[in-house]
Structures are given as C-alpha cells and as structure tokens.
Amino acid sequence: MKLATVVCLLSACSASGWAQFQSVVDSPHNLSTSGPGVIRATTEEQVCIFCHATHNSSPVRPLWNRAMPVDAYSVYTSRALDAQPGQPTGSSKMCLSCHDGTIALGAVVSRTVPISMMGGVTTMPPGPGLIGTDLRDDHPISFRYDSALATQDSKLRLPSQLPPELHLDANSELQCTTCHDAHNNARGNFLVMNNTNSQMCTSCHQMGTTAVSAHEDCASCHQPHSAPSGPYLLRAATVAQTCLACHDGSVPGAPDIESSLSSAYIHETYSQVDPDEPYQAHVSCADCHEPHTIGSGSSSAPLIHPSFGEVPGVSASGALLNAASYEYEVCFRCHAEGATVEPHLPRRIVQNNTRQEFSTSAISFHPVEGPGRNADVPSLLPGWTTSSVMYCTDCHSSDMGQQAGGNGPDGLHGSNQDPLLIARYSTADFTRESASAYELCYSCHSRQSILNDESFEEHEKHIVDERAPCSACHDAHGISSLQGSSTGNSHLINFRTDIVFPDRRTGRLEFRDTGFRRGECFLRCHGEDHSPEDYHP
Ligand code: HEC
Ligand code: HEC
Ligand code: HEC
Ligand code: HEC
Ligand code: HEC
Ligand code: HEC
Ligand code: HEC
Ligand code: HEC
Ligand code: HEC
Ligand code: HEC
Ligand code: HEC
Structure with missing residues (x-):
C-alpha cells in the first residue's frame, strides 16, 4: 500500500479503503470509548490513534504512534x-509496545499526556494479553526463516511454499505479524488464517503423520504463548505432564499410563525432567514415543513398535540413527556407550553396555539382536524356539499390563519388580524355589523341564535343594566377546561374586564348558568347594 493511501485512510477520506480496517472497531484492538472490551479509554474516541497518527509519529515506522520498547x-x-x-x-516491536506490559497503553507519540484508560489501567494488565518481556515461553520471532533454515531443519517447509496469508517481514523475518493481523479479528486472536485442525501450524511445520487422531491437533500438546515448559512450548511444565494430562485415566480411550507410574519402580523421575535436558541423564515419554509420528498396531521382535514412531536410536554397531528400526536401538541410545545405570548384581564379568552384552558376536546371549547361539534349549515353552528373537520389553515391561496377564497398559513405564521386570525374578540367595519366585524365566522356559534336569543335570539340586537363585550362575543378558570366553561363558554363565567364591584349594572361580551338556566348575558356594565338580548326561 502506498504511503499516501495510508495517510488518506487514517484521516478517513476514502470510504472503500476504510472498510478494510473497519473490523478493528469491533475487536479488542479498538481501545477507544467505543471498544468492545474492558480495556478502553475514558474519553478518547479515535480508534486508530493508539497505534497510528499522521503527525508526530515515531521515526521507527511511518505513521507509527507509539514509543518502541x-x-x-x-x-x-x-x-x-x-x-x-x-x-x-x-x-514485533510494535506489538510488544503494548503486549510486553512495559509501556502504558495510552502513551502515544502524538499526545503529550497519555490517553487515560478506564479503571485506571495503564500498562497491559495481567491476563492472556500480557506476553511480557520473557519470550522464552513464546513461539520464536524475529529470526530469518529462509530456505537455508528450511534445509537445516527438514521438518520445516520452504518459505516459498507458504500460503499467501503468512507474510514474512523484511529480510525474510518471521514476526508476530506473520501469524497475526492487528486489524482483523474475524478468526479470533487476530490470526491471519484459520488454525482449526492446526492448518496454520502445518503450513510451516511438517512434523510427520500420526495414526492417533487425538494427537493430530498441535494444541493437544503445544501452546504458542506463555507455555509452561518454556522450550518446545508444551502445555505443561514437562513432557510427561503434557502427555499425562490425557493419559491419566481421565480421557476415554487414552491408555492410563499414570497408573503405571505409581509402581514401585519407574523408568525415570518423570515429574522433574526439564524437557530440554540432555537425554542420557533421564528418560521421558518422547524418548521412546516420538510424539508427532506415533502409529498404532502391533509388531514382532525385533522390529520397532508403531507406537514409538520415528524415534532416534543407536544401531547394533554403535551408529547414531535419526529413526530407529528395531526396539533395542531405542534402548541402546541410553543403555550402551554412556550408560548411566550400573549393573544390579556383582558378577565375574562386569559390563553395563547392553549393546556389548546382546551383540550377536557375544559368547552367549538372550536373542535380542538376532537368534541365539545354542541350538539345545530343551526347556523352551511352545511359542519359543532356538531361532526366536525377543524384545528387551519381553523381560522389562509393566508387571500389570496385558502382556503380563493383567489389564493395565503395556509398556516400559513402571513395575513393582526390580529392575522394571515384567514378572518376578528373585535374586536373593537361599530363595525357596517356586513357580512365582522365577516367574520371569518360567514364562518362556518350562519349570518342569528345568527341574527335571533336561539340560544341566544338577539344576534341581542347586535350585531346589541348595536354594541357589538362577542369577548365581546365569547372566540374564549376555557375556560380551570382549570379556568372556567360549569355554568359560557359554550358556549365559557369569557367576555372581557375592554368592560364588574362588575354590579354596585351587584358588579358581571358573566354569569350563567341556561339550554337549557337559562341563566342570572350580569354585566355592554355600561353603562347599568344587575343585572341580563336573557334570555330564
Ligand atoms: C492495536 C494497534 C493498531 C490499531 C488500533 C490499528 N493498527 Fe493499523 N497497523 C498496526 C500495525 C502493527 C501495523 C503494521 C503491520 C505490519 O507491519 O505488517 C499497521 C499497519 C497499518 C497500515 C499499513 C498497511 C498494512 O496493513 O500493513 C494501515 C493502512 C493501517 N494500519 C491502517 C489502520 C487504520 C485505518 C486503523 C484504524 C481503523 C488502524 N490501522 C488501527 C496496528 C494497528
Ligand atoms: C495499543 C496497544 C496494542 C498494540 C500496539 C497491540 N495490541 Fe494486541 N491487544 C491490545 C489489548 C489492550 C488487547 C486486549 C487484551 C485483553 O482483553 O486482555 C489486545 C489483544 C490482542 C490479542 C487477543 C485477541 C482476542 O481475541 O482476545 C491478540 C492476539 C493481539 N492483541 C495481538 C497483537 C499483535 C500481533 C499486535 C501487533 C501486530 C498487537 N496485538 C498490537 C493492545 C495492543
Ligand atoms: C507462529 C505463529 C505465532 C506467532 C509468531 C505469534 N503468535 Fe500470538 N498467537 C498465535 C496463535 C495460534 C494464538 C492462539 C492461541 C490459542 O488459540 O490458544 C495466539 C494468541 C495470541 C494472543 C492471545 C493470548 C493467548 O496467549 O492466546 C496474544 C496476545 C498474542 N498471540 C500476541 C502475540 C505477539 C505479541 C506476538 C509476537 C511477540 C505473537 N503473538 C506471535 C500464533 C502466533
Ligand atoms: C510462519 C511459519 C510458522 C508457523 C505458522 C508456525 N511456526 Fe512454529 N516455527 C517456525 C519456524 C521457522 C521455527 C524455527 C524452527 C527451528 O529453527 O528449528 C518454529 C519453531 C517452533 C517451535 C520450537 C522448535 C524448537 O526446536 O524449539 C515450536 C514448538 C513450534 N514452532 C510450534 C508451532 C506451533 C504449535 C504452531 C501453530 C500454532 C506453529 N509453530 C506455527 C515457523 C512457524
Ligand atoms: C502428543 C503431543 C504432541 C502433539 C500433538 C504435537 N507435539 Fe510437537 N512436541 C511434543 C513434545 C513432547 C515435544 C518435545 C520433544 C522432545 O522433548 O524431544 C515436541 C516438539 C516439537 C517441536 C520441536 C522439536 C522438533 O522435532 O523440531 C516442534 C517444531 C513441534 N513439536 C511442532 C509441533 C506441531 C507443528 C504440531 C502439530 C502438527 C505438534 N508439534 C504436535 C508433543 C506434541
Ligand atoms: C489430548 C489428549 C492426549 C494427549 C495430550 C496425549 N495423548 Fe496419547 N492418546 C490419546 C488418545 C485418546 C489415545 C488413544 C487413541 C486411539 O487408540 O485411537 C492415545 C494413544 C496414545 C498411544 C497409543 C498408540 C497406539 O495405538 O499404540 C501412545 C503411545 C500415546 N498416546 C502416547 C502419547 C504421548 C507420548 C503423549 C505426550 C507426548 C501423548 N500421548 C499425549 C490422547 C492424548
Ligand atoms: C533416553 C534414555 C533412555 C532410553 C531411551 C531408555 N532408557 Fe532405560 N533408563 C534410562 C535411565 C536414565 C535409567 C535410570 C533411571 C533411574 O535412575 O531411575 C533407566 C533405567 C532402566 C532400567 C532399570 C534399571 C534400574 O537400575 O532400575 C531398565 C531395565 C531399563 N532402563 C531398560 C530400558 C529398555 C529396555 C529400553 C528400551 C526399550 C530403555 N531402557 C530405554 C534411560 C533410558
Ligand atoms: C531375558 C530377560 C531380559 C532381557 C531380554 C533383557 N533384560 Fe535387562 N535385565 C534382566 C534382568 C533379570 C536384570 C536384573 C539383573 C541381572 O539379573 O543381571 C536386568 C537388568 C537390566 C538393567 C539394569 C542394569 C544391569 O545390567 O543390571 C538394565 C539397564 C537393563 N536390564 C536393560 C536392558 C536392555 C536395554 C535390554 C535389551 C537390549 C534388556 N535389558 C534385555 C532381564 C532381561
Ligand atoms: C523406555 C521406553 C518408554 C518410555 C520412556 C515410555 N514408553 Fe510408553 N510404551 C513403551 C513400550 C515398550 C510400549 C508397548 C509397546 C506397544 O504397545 O506399542 C508402550 C506403550 C505405551 C502406550 C500404549 C499402551 C497400551 O496398552 O496400548 C501409551 C499410551 C504410552 N506408552 C504412553 C507413554 C507415556 C505417556 C509415557 C511418558 C509418561 C511413556 N509412554 C513413556 C515404552 C516407553
Ligand atoms: C548352579 C548353577 C546354575 C543355576 C543355579 C541355574 N542354572 Fe541353568 N544352567 C546351568 C548350566 C551349567 C547350564 C548349561 C548346561 C549345558 O552344559 O548344556 C544351564 C543351562 C540352562 C538353560 C539352557 C538349557 C535348557 O535347559 O533349556 C536354561 C534355560 C537354564 N539353565 C535356566 C535356568 C533357570 C531358569 C534357573 C533358575 C530357576 C537356572 N537355570 C539355574 C547352571 C545353572
Ligand atoms: C521371553 C522369553 C524368555 C525369557 C523371559 C527368558 N528366556 Fe532364556 N531363552 C529364551 C530363548 C528364546 C532362548 C534360546 C536362545 C538360543 O537358542 O540360544 C533362551 C535361552 C536361554 C539359555 C541358554 C543360552 C545358551 O546360550 O545356552 C539360558 C541359560 C536361559 N535362557 C536362561 C534364562 C533365565 C535364567 C531366564 C530368567 C531370567 C530366562 N532365560 C528368561 C527365551 C527366554
């Protein structure tokens, strides 16, 4: 628009041009006595004067009538x-000259005395209109949104693809006025375009697609101003609280995850996590479920669950991945290199990098990355074979979920079994053997087969008579080839050093695999020396 036209408009000389700005009159931006809102002048009748004047206006912008913050x-x-x-x-500075709450609404350049407002209002009163000077909780503004930025962040559309309603300022800068038009309140909130179904947000952001219809609206989780989280503009202070607003049993159809979080053990300190903290120190919902790409339906091991979406991970070979393909890759992001969780039980071979423990080149391992080493596992229950592959979450998951035979939601959220196990696994020495004491193992390995000594001919003697827990001899994960040996650590043997000690005669603490269902042990356990003891069919 030509400057002349503007001047003309402000002095109301063209009826048709005026019509374009007529809607200010019925909006909260009409601060004159005729304004519809609570915030209006005591006697001032001019509408445009709060922002524009033909004379004496601020040098910042032609016709602008306000001091700039x-x-x-x-x-x-x-x-x-x-x-x-x-x-x-x-x-943006024009908007902030009222909305940051530092300059009186009636303080205009063209008047020496500020226009007086009703109720003694001076600056923007507390309420939704008060954006403040702390913009860390507001949608970012005053930066270049150009094709270089869109190339850097592939989740942004090219600025050239924006619909015509979304204007960038000089220098391709995104401003308040990219989303708002101070003159037009037809859509509410002075928005430049309709944002029902988030179409304004998705005009710039392409976050991917989700199968959960309740997640389609950005406003389910985000708010553009005064967002309690600060970073990421979430509707609550943390990611978890944002999700739990619906996943707390209050929304029909939304699985109640909050109930799992009252378990004895949970997979994080949910309430305290700042959404912008580095990930390895904590875990939050978005570390497993990428919020914008959550799918639905089931999957089989080792493939990633659709409910995880396009979440980052670390591959079996240690490479960083933007989008994991397998469940274990998601876990390796925090439980491989840089793991912060120390091993629960003291063992001969200590390893807290689960990527090494489950590697398909490990000495022996539960089959998470690929089928296991042993073709002779007679105890396997129907549904499991020596070519099976399993999830970490076949062992670590809610103990009250459907997978565990309960009716709560599934998932690695919380459990009453330490460490986040899906079922009980007693690790105390002198545990009285029962179906429930080792329920975890017995969910895949037949109790009958184990106690009938179908593989290790001394199982029953140790487990029932001596009351040694499975963990005295077996590592539940695997033994890395960087540490173990194929004679000393086959069959997941990795002795616990708080139950099993060096043999007093030989000084050795060792298992030796001597062939099919054969082996010998040098050790002392429950006061008894094996120097060595051997077993065979
Ligand atoms: C609450 C503040 C406010 C009020 C009241 C207001 N305007 Fe504006 N106006 C602005 C802002 C901010 C801009 C700059 C927009 C931009 O840079 O994109 C502007 C720009 C304009 C322009 C330049 C063209 C354009 O759209 O960018 C015209 C013409 C204009 N206003 C006319 C009016 C008229 C006529 C009135 C009274 C009916 C009025 N304005 C009331 C804030 C206001
Ligand atoms: C002259 C002061 C002034 C200026 C300049 C100003 N506003 Fe406002 N704005 C107000 C007041 C006063 C309200 C009403 C606040 C309330 O009712 O609590 C308001 C309300 C709003 C609302 C809420 C509307 C609704 O439907 O509730 C939005 C959005 C808004 N302004 C955006 C802007 C933007 C964007 C700019 C700059 C382009 C701007 N304002 C410039 C004074 C101003
Ligand atoms: C990326 C788009 C975008 C930008 C940039 C933006 N806003 Fe908003 N703003 C919105 C949306 C969307 C809403 C409506 C929120 C809702 O419906 O709850 C809104 C609402 C508002 C409100 C009403 C109060 C509220 O919190 O809902 C005010 C006031 C406001 N904006 C002022 C501003 C000011 C001032 C700026 C610049 C400092 C700005 N906006 C920048 C999108 C934006
Ligand atoms: C006019 C384009 C545009 C619109 C409309 C828009 N955004 Fe943005 N938004 C951007 C750009 C550009 C960035 C900066 C992204 C970056 O640098 O990573 C951004 C940043 C963000 C961020 C912070 C990202 C971060 O990495 O911290 C969030 C959250 C966000 N937008 C949400 C929204 C929501 C919700 C809406 C709808 C209310 C919306 N945006 C509307 C362009 C837009
Ligand atoms: C189910 C909740 C949810 C919904 C719905 C949602 N988001 Fe997010 N969004 C989040 C969370 C949580 C984060 C922070 C992620 C993190 O901590 O890693 C986030 C982060 C972002 C970011 C910054 C990080 C990034 O990947 O660039 C942008 C931008 C963003 N969201 C935009 C949007 C837009 C646009 C929509 C609507 C199309 C939307 N979000 C819908 C929960 C949601
Ligand atoms: C506005 C309410 C709401 C919010 C906020 C919300 N959800 Fe949901 N979510 C739902 C509903 C409703 C369903 C069930 C939808 C269905 O089954 O079709 C659901 C389903 C899910 C599912 C299951 C998908 C499947 O079918 O397997 C996951 C996972 C999920 N949400 C994670 C999250 C995460 C993570 C967040 C926070 C970043 C979040 N939700 C925030 C309402 C919400
Ligand atoms: C974003 C990082 C992160 C991701 C991803 C992650 N974890 Fe964790 N995990 C942690 C942290 C940190 C802890 C320690 C929490 C605490 O101290 O309470 C933990 C604790 C655990 C524990 C309990 C250990 C204990 O000492 O109580 C298990 C078991 C576990 N995670 C398994 C998994 C599995 C399986 C996956 C993949 C499905 C996974 N984690 C994904 C960070 C993560
Ligand atoms: C066969 C069941 C099983 C599988 C599969 C399994 N775990 Fe475990 N995990 C356990 C048991 C049992 C413990 C308790 C410690 C022990 O017995 O050594 C444990 C302990 C842990 C701990 C605590 C630290 C430690 O080493 O003691 C973490 C973290 C963990 N597992 C992560 C994972 C990850 C990540 C995966 C998949 C890559 C996984 N687990 C797969 C059974 C399993
Ligand atoms: C360490 C990874 C991890 C974290 C962190 C995590 N989840 Fe899950 N979640 C899972 C797994 C595994 C499942 C089960 C896989 C499936 O059913 O798709 C699941 C399933 C779900 C489901 C579907 C449950 C059902 O029974 O259908 C919802 C909803 C959900 N999670 C929400 C959340 C919310 C909300 C948070 C944060 C409070 C969260 N998750 C944190 C791993 C995680
Ligand atoms: C005293 C040490 C010890 C204890 C305690 C022990 N095992 Fe074993 N287990 C072994 C040895 C040694 C083998 C290897 C036998 C061979 O040479 O094939 C083995 C083999 C196995 C196998 C693979 C072959 C098969 O039977 O399918 C499974 C499964 C197994 N044990 C499960 C368990 C469970 C479950 C417990 C606890 C209830 C347990 N073990 C307790 C030493 C032990
Ligand atoms: C989710 C099912 C599942 C659970 C739970 C499970 N296992 Fe296994 N286990 C398997 C499968 C499948 C194999 C076969 C791997 C192979 O062929 O090497 C196996 C193999 C084994 C082996 C033999 C490994 C070898 O290389 O000889 C031992 C020992 C073993 N499991 C012990 C246990 C113990 C102890 C527990 C309880 C902590 C347990 N398992 C829990 C599925 C399971």
Whole structure:
C-alpha cells in the first residue's frame, strides 16, 4: 500500500479503503470509548490513534504512534532450535509496545499526556494479553526463516511454499505479524488464517503423520504463548505432564499410563525432567514415543513398535540413527556407550553396555539382536524356539499390563519388580524355589523341564535343594566377546561374586564348558568347594 493511501485512510477520506480496517472497531484492538472490551479509554474516541497518527509519529515506522520498547527481552531457545532469534525487530516491536506490559497503553507519540484508560489501567494488565518481556515461553520471532533454515531443519517447509496469508517481514523475518493481523479479528486472536485442525501450524511445520487422531491437533500438546515448559512450548511444565494430562485415566480411550507410574519402580523421575535436558541423564515419554509420528498396531521382535514412531536410536554397531528400526536401538541410545545405570548384581564379568552384552558376536546371549547361539534349549515353552528373537520389553515391561496377564497398559513405564521386570525374578540367595519366585524365566522356559534336569543335570539340586537363585550362575543378558570366553561363558554363565567364591584349594572361580551338556566348575558356594565338580548326561 502506498504511503499516501495510508495517510488518506487514517484521516478517513476514502470510504472503500476504510472498510478494510473497519473490523478493528469491533475487536479488542479498538481501545477507544467505543471498544468492545474492558480495556478502553475514558474519553478518547479515535480508534486508530493508539497505534497510528499522521503527525508526530515515531521515526521507527511511518505513521507509527507509539514509543518502541528497549531491547530487554529474554528470547526463545531450545536444544533442537536451528533458528537464531535475536532481540525483537520490525513489526514485533510494535506489538510488544503494548503486549510486553512495559509501556502504558495510552502513551502515544502524538499526545503529550497519555490517553487515560478506564479503571485506571495503564500498562497491559495481567491476563492472556500480557506476553511480557520473557519470550522464552513464546513461539520464536524475529529470526530469518529462509530456505537455508528450511534445509537445516527438514521438518520445516520452504518459505516459498507458504500460503499467501503468512507474510514474512523484511529480510525474510518471521514476526508476530506473520501469524497475526492487528486489524482483523474475524478468526479470533487476530490470526491471519484459520488454525482449526492446526492448518496454520502445518503450513510451516511438517512434523510427520500420526495414526492417533487425538494427537493430530498441535494444541493437544503445544501452546504458542506463555507455555509452561518454556522450550518446545508444551502445555505443561514437562513432557510427561503434557502427555499425562490425557493419559491419566481421565480421557476415554487414552491408555492410563499414570497408573503405571505409581509402581514401585519407574523408568525415570518423570515429574522433574526439564524437557530440554540432555537425554542420557533421564528418560521421558518422547524418548521412546516420538510424539508427532506415533502409529498404532502391533509388531514382532525385533522390529520397532508403531507406537514409538520415528524415534532416534543407536544401531547394533554403535551408529547414531535419526529413526530407529528395531526396539533395542531405542534402548541402546541410553543403555550402551554412556550408560548411566550400573549393573544390579556383582558378577565375574562386569559390563553395563547392553549393546556389548546382546551383540550377536557375544559368547552367549538372550536373542535380542538376532537368534541365539545354542541350538539345545530343551526347556523352551511352545511359542519359543532356538531361532526366536525377543524384545528387551519381553523381560522389562509393566508387571500389570496385558502382556503380563493383567489389564493395565503395556509398556516400559513402571513395575513393582526390580529392575522394571515384567514378572518376578528373585535374586536373593537361599530363595525357596517356586513357580512365582522365577516367574520371569518360567514364562518362556518350562519349570518342569528345568527341574527335571533336561539340560544341566544338577539344576534341581542347586535350585531346589541348595536354594541357589538362577542369577548365581546365569547372566540374564549376555557375556560380551570382549570379556568372556567360549569355554568359560557359554550358556549365559557369569557367576555372581557375592554368592560364588574362588575354590579354596585351587584358588579358581571358573566354569569350563567341556561339550554337549557337559562341563566342570572350580569354585566355592554355600561353603562347599568344587575343585572341580563336573557334570555330564
Ligand atoms: C492495536 C494497534 C493498531 C490499531 C488500533 C490499528 N493498527 Fe493499523 N497497523 C498496526 C500495525 C502493527 C501495523 C503494521 C503491520 C505490519 O507491519 O505488517 C499497521 C499497519 C497499518 C497500515 C499499513 C498497511 C498494512 O496493513 O500493513 C494501515 C493502512 C493501517 N494500519 C491502517 C489502520 C487504520 C485505518 C486503523 C484504524 C481503523 C488502524 N490501522 C488501527 C496496528 C494497528
Ligand atoms: C495499543 C496497544 C496494542 C498494540 C500496539 C497491540 N495490541 Fe494486541 N491487544 C491490545 C489489548 C489492550 C488487547 C486486549 C487484551 C485483553 O482483553 O486482555 C489486545 C489483544 C490482542 C490479542 C487477543 C485477541 C482476542 O481475541 O482476545 C491478540 C492476539 C493481539 N492483541 C495481538 C497483537 C499483535 C500481533 C499486535 C501487533 C501486530 C498487537 N496485538 C498490537 C493492545 C495492543
Ligand atoms: C507462529 C505463529 C505465532 C506467532 C509468531 C505469534 N503468535 Fe500470538 N498467537 C498465535 C496463535 C495460534 C494464538 C492462539 C492461541 C490459542 O488459540 O490458544 C495466539 C494468541 C495470541 C494472543 C492471545 C493470548 C493467548 O496467549 O492466546 C496474544 C496476545 C498474542 N498471540 C500476541 C502475540 C505477539 C505479541 C506476538 C509476537 C511477540 C505473537 N503473538 C506471535 C500464533 C502466533
Ligand atoms: C510462519 C511459519 C510458522 C508457523 C505458522 C508456525 N511456526 Fe512454529 N516455527 C517456525 C519456524 C521457522 C521455527 C524455527 C524452527 C527451528 O529453527 O528449528 C518454529 C519453531 C517452533 C517451535 C520450537 C522448535 C524448537 O526446536 O524449539 C515450536 C514448538 C513450534 N514452532 C510450534 C508451532 C506451533 C504449535 C504452531 C501453530 C500454532 C506453529 N509453530 C506455527 C515457523 C512457524
Ligand atoms: C502428543 C503431543 C504432541 C502433539 C500433538 C504435537 N507435539 Fe510437537 N512436541 C511434543 C513434545 C513432547 C515435544 C518435545 C520433544 C522432545 O522433548 O524431544 C515436541 C516438539 C516439537 C517441536 C520441536 C522439536 C522438533 O522435532 O523440531 C516442534 C517444531 C513441534 N513439536 C511442532 C509441533 C506441531 C507443528 C504440531 C502439530 C502438527 C505438534 N508439534 C504436535 C508433543 C506434541
Ligand atoms: C489430548 C489428549 C492426549 C494427549 C495430550 C496425549 N495423548 Fe496419547 N492418546 C490419546 C488418545 C485418546 C489415545 C488413544 C487413541 C486411539 O487408540 O485411537 C492415545 C494413544 C496414545 C498411544 C497409543 C498408540 C497406539 O495405538 O499404540 C501412545 C503411545 C500415546 N498416546 C502416547 C502419547 C504421548 C507420548 C503423549 C505426550 C507426548 C501423548 N500421548 C499425549 C490422547 C492424548
Ligand atoms: C533416553 C534414555 C533412555 C532410553 C531411551 C531408555 N532408557 Fe532405560 N533408563 C534410562 C535411565 C536414565 C535409567 C535410570 C533411571 C533411574 O535412575 O531411575 C533407566 C533405567 C532402566 C532400567 C532399570 C534399571 C534400574 O537400575 O532400575 C531398565 C531395565 C531399563 N532402563 C531398560 C530400558 C529398555 C529396555 C529400553 C528400551 C526399550 C530403555 N531402557 C530405554 C534411560 C533410558
Ligand atoms: C531375558 C530377560 C531380559 C532381557 C531380554 C533383557 N533384560 Fe535387562 N535385565 C534382566 C534382568 C533379570 C536384570 C536384573 C539383573 C541381572 O539379573 O543381571 C536386568 C537388568 C537390566 C538393567 C539394569 C542394569 C544391569 O545390567 O543390571 C538394565 C539397564 C537393563 N536390564 C536393560 C536392558 C536392555 C536395554 C535390554 C535389551 C537390549 C534388556 N535389558 C534385555 C532381564 C532381561
Ligand atoms: C523406555 C521406553 C518408554 C518410555 C520412556 C515410555 N514408553 Fe510408553 N510404551 C513403551 C513400550 C515398550 C510400549 C508397548 C509397546 C506397544 O504397545 O506399542 C508402550 C506403550 C505405551 C502406550 C500404549 C499402551 C497400551 O496398552 O496400548 C501409551 C499410551 C504410552 N506408552 C504412553 C507413554 C507415556 C505417556 C509415557 C511418558 C509418561 C511413556 N509412554 C513413556 C515404552 C516407553
Ligand atoms: C548352579 C548353577 C546354575 C543355576 C543355579 C541355574 N542354572 Fe541353568 N544352567 C546351568 C548350566 C551349567 C547350564 C548349561 C548346561 C549345558 O552344559 O548344556 C544351564 C543351562 C540352562 C538353560 C539352557 C538349557 C535348557 O535347559 O533349556 C536354561 C534355560 C537354564 N539353565 C535356566 C535356568 C533357570 C531358569 C534357573 C533358575 C530357576 C537356572 N537355570 C539355574 C547352571 C545353572
Ligand atoms: C521371553 C522369553 C524368555 C525369557 C523371559 C527368558 N528366556 Fe532364556 N531363552 C529364551 C530363548 C528364546 C532362548 C534360546 C536362545 C538360543 O537358542 O540360544 C533362551 C535361552 C536361554 C539359555 C541358554 C543360552 C545358551 O546360550 O545356552 C539360558 C541359560 C536361559 N535362557 C536362561 C534364562 C533365565 C535364567 C531366564 C530368567 C531370567 C530366562 N532365560 C528368561 C527365551 C527366554
């Protein structure tokens, strides 16, 4: 629009041009006595004057009638942000001249005395209109949204693809006025385009697709201003609280995850986690479920669950992945290199990198990455064979979920069995053997077969008579080839050093695999020396 036209409009000389701005009159931006809102002037009748004047206007912008705020803002930031918002610039400063709450609404350049407002209002009163000077909880503004940025962040559309309603300012800068038009309140909130079904958000952001219809609306989890989380603009202070607003049993159809979090053990300190903390120190919902791409339906091991979406991971060979393909890759992001969780039980061979324990080159291992080493596992119950592959979550999951025979939600959220086990696994020495004491193992391995000594001919003697827990001899994960040996650590043998000690005669603490269902042990256990003891069919 030509400057002349603007001047003309402001002095109301063209009826047709005026019509375009007529809607200000019925909006909260009409701060004159005729305004519809609570915030209006005591006697001032001009509508445009609060923002524009033909004379004496601010040098910042032709016809602008307000003093501009100083650069004293805290700007939006997050680890994921590629853009570099600086202090507000351009038209954003115009909006902030009222909305940051530092300048009186009636303080206009064209008057020496501020226009007086009803109820003694001076600056923007507390309420939704008060954006404040802390912009860390508001959608980022005043940065270049250009094709370079869209190339850097593939979840952004190219600015050239934006619908015509979304204007960028000079220098391709995104401003308040990209989303808002101070003159047009037809859609509410002065939005430049309709945002039902989030179509304004998705005009710029392409976050991927989700199969969960309740997740389609960005506003289910985000709010563009005064967001309690700060980074990521979430509706609650943390990721978990954002999700649990629905997943707490209050929304029909949304699985009640909060109930799992009252279990004795949970997979994080949910309530305290800052959404912008580095991931290895904690785990939150979004570390397993990428919120924008959550699918539905089931999958079989080792494939990733559709409910995980396109979540990052670490591959079996240790490479960082933007989107994991297998469940274990998601776990390896935190339980491989850089793992913070120490092994629960003291063992001959200590390893807290689960990627090494489950490697298909490990000495022996439960089959998570690929089928296991042993073709002779007679105890396997129907449904499991020596070519089976399993999930970490076949052992670590809710003990009250459907998978565990309960009716709560499945998933690695919480359990009363330490460490987050799906069923009981007693590790105490002198445990009285029962179906429930080793329920975890007996869910795949037949109790009858084990106690009938079908493989190790001394199983029953040790487990029932001596009351040695399975964990005295077996490692539940695997023994890395970097540490173990094929004669000493086959069959998941990795003795616990708090139950099994060196033999007093030989000084050795050792298992030796001597062939099919044969072996010998040098050790002392429950006061008894094996120097050595052997077994064979
Ligand atoms: C609450 C503040 C506010 C009020 C009241 C207001 N305007 Fe504006 N106006 C603005 C802002 C901010 C801009 C700059 C928009 C931009 O840079 O994208 C603007 C720009 C304009 C422009 C330049 C063209 C354009 O759309 O960018 C015209 C013309 C205009 N206003 C006319 C009016 C008229 C006429 C009135 C009174 C009916 C009015 N305005 C009331 C805030 C206001
Ligand atoms: C002259 C002061 C002033 C300026 C300049 C101003 N606003 Fe406002 N704005 C207000 C007031 C006052 C309200 C009403 C607040 C309330 O009712 O609590 C308001 C309300 C709003 C609302 C909420 C509307 C609704 O339906 O509740 C939005 C959105 C908004 N302004 C955006 C902007 C944007 C974007 C700009 C800059 C382009 C801007 N404002 C410039 C004073 C101003
Ligand atoms: C990326 C788009 C976008 C940008 C940029 C943006 N807003 Fe908003 N704003 C929105 C949306 C969407 C809403 C409506 C929120 C809702 O419906 O709850 C909104 C609402 C508002 C409201 C009403 C109060 C509220 O919290 O809902 C005010 C006031 C407001 N914006 C002012 C501003 C100001 C001032 C700026 C610049 C500092 C700005 N907006 C930048 C999208 C944006
Ligand atoms: C005009 C384009 C545009 C619109 C409309 C828009 N955004 Fe953005 N938004 C951006 C750009 C560009 C960034 C900066 C992204 C980056 O640098 O990673 C951004 C950043 C964000 C961020 C912070 C990302 C981070 O990495 O910290 C969130 C959250 C966000 N937008 C959500 C929304 C939501 C929700 C809506 C709808 C209310 C919306 N946006 C509307 C362009 C837009
Ligand atoms: C089910 C909840 C949920 C919904 C729905 C949702 N988000 Fe998010 N979004 C999140 C969470 C949680 C994060 C923070 C992720 C993290 O901590 O890693 C996030 C992060 C983001 C980010 C910054 C990180 C990134 O990957 O770039 C942007 C941008 C974003 N969301 C935009 C959107 C937009 C646009 C929509 C609507 C199309 C939307 N979100 C819908 C929960 C949601
Ligand atoms: C606005 C309410 C709401 C919010 C907020 C919400 N969800 Fe949901 N979510 C639902 C509903 C409803 C369903 C069930 C939909 C169905 O089964 O079709 C669901 C389903 C799911 C599912 C199961 C998908 C499947 O079918 O296997 C997962 C996983 C999930 N949500 C995770 C999350 C995460 C993570 C967050 C936070 C980032 C979140 N949800 C936030 C309402 C919500
Ligand atoms: C984002 C990082 C992260 C991801 C991804 C992750 N974890 Fe964890 N996990 C942790 C942290 C941190 C702890 C320690 C929590 C605590 O101290 O309470 C933990 C604890 C555990 C524990 C309990 C250990 C104990 O000492 O009580 C198990 C079991 C576990 N995780 C298994 C898994 C499995 C299986 C997966 C993949 C499905 C997985 N984790 C994915 C970070 C993660
Ligand atoms: C066959 C069942 C089973 C499978 C499969 C399994 N775990 Fe475990 N996990 C256990 C048991 C039992 C413990 C308790 C410690 C022990 O017995 O050595 C444990 C302990 C842990 C711990 C605690 C630290 C430690 O080493 O003691 C973490 C973390 C863990 N597992 C992560 C994982 C991850 C990640 C996967 C998949 C890559 C996985 N687990 C697969 C049974 C299993
Ligand atoms: C360590 C990984 C992990 C974390 C962290 C995690 N989940 Fe899950 N979640 C799972 C697994 C595994 C499943 C079961 C797989 C499936 O059913 O798709 C699951 C399933 C779900 C389901 C579907 C349950 C059902 O019975 O259909 C919902 C909903 C869900 N999670 C929400 C959440 C919410 C909310 C959070 C944060 C409070 C969260 N999850 C944190 C791993 C995780
Ligand atoms: C005293 C040490 C010891 C204890 C305690 C022990 N095992 Fe074993 N187990 C072995 C040895 C040694 C083998 C290897 C036998 C061979 O040479 O094939 C074995 C083999 C196995 C096998 C593979 C072959 C098969 O039978 O399918 C399974 C499964 C097994 N044990 C499960 C268990 C369970 C479950 C427990 C606890 C209820 C347990 N073990 C307790 C030493 C032990
Ligand atoms: C989800 C099913 C499942 C659970 C639970 C499970 N196992 Fe296994 N286990 C298997 C499968 C499948 C194999 C076969 C792997 C192979 O062929 O090497 C196996 C093999 C074994 C072997 C033989 C490994 C070898 O290389 O000789 C031992 C020992 C064993 N399991 C012990 C246990 C113990 C102890 C527990 C309880 C902590 C347990 N398992 C829990 C499925 C399971």
